[in-house]
Amino acid sequence: GAVVSQHPSWVICKSGTSVKIECRSLDFQATTMFWYRQFPKQSLMLMATSNEGSKATYEQGVEKDKFLINHASLTLSTLTVTSAHPEDSSFYICSATRISGANVLTFGAGSRLTVL
Amino acid sequence: TQLLEQSPQFLSIQEGENLTVYCNSSSVFSSLQWYRQEPGEGPVLLVTVVTGGEVKKLKRLTFQFGDARKDSSLHITAAQPGDTGLYLCAGFSGYALNFGKGTSLLVTP
DSSP, rough: OOEEEEEESEEOOTTTEEEEEEESSSSOHHHHHHHEETTTTOOEEEEEETTSSOOEEEOOTTTTTTTHHHEEEETTEEEEOOSSOGGOEEEEEEEEEEEOOOOOOOOOEEEEEEOO | OOOOOOOOOEEETTTTHHHHHHOOSSSSOOOOOEEEOOSSSEEEEEEEOOOOEEEEEEEEEEEEETOOOOOTEEEESSSGGGGOOEEEEEETTEEEEEEOOOOEEEEOO
16 A cells, blocks of 8 residues: 655754654655644644645745745655744644545654754 | 534543534535544544445444535444544545544543
8 A cells, every 4th residue: 555654753853943854655656745734632734735846835824935845756755844943843744645636645654843 | 725614623422422523614525535543643544435425334433425515424333442533524625635623532431
């Protein structure tokens, strides 16, 4: 089956530093990857959609300069939280689809970011 | 973005009880999905409903898609502690999947 891997699974950083989270599709080529954010006891909120080789499409209210998304290959997308602050602490989850428009997404296990 | 409302938001029941979770929207969806998520993990797909009026069963879980394809329900029979988790309904807006707010279920022995 399709597997999506996220790394790191958890990270703690100091305020003002940048953190990169990787999302890899292990056994399939992902034309589209999605990044979600989840605060404690809340649902997943879509942050952005990224297609390989093109700029990400950000949801309303998500700062594109703060959350940099790169989808340089068909198996890797990265989310960089720049100049992180404590309010950026959250659970970040990626998902990937093999075929754009197909209603089948595979989710990663998530990355827990804690900013001190 | 098409909004999905879930109810109840929290549910605490005893083992053996039945429960129903609702997912409602004012928009029509081509399909709706139900996920279950455990703490610290990504959501896991339970089912996709596509046809209005469709009923799907997954062991003790029964999923129904409304005739107008605007709502869905999840019914759990004889809940067990292993059913504890966050249940999320989700629908596609374009090709992006958007989630409802979720129902946090706690089943105590």
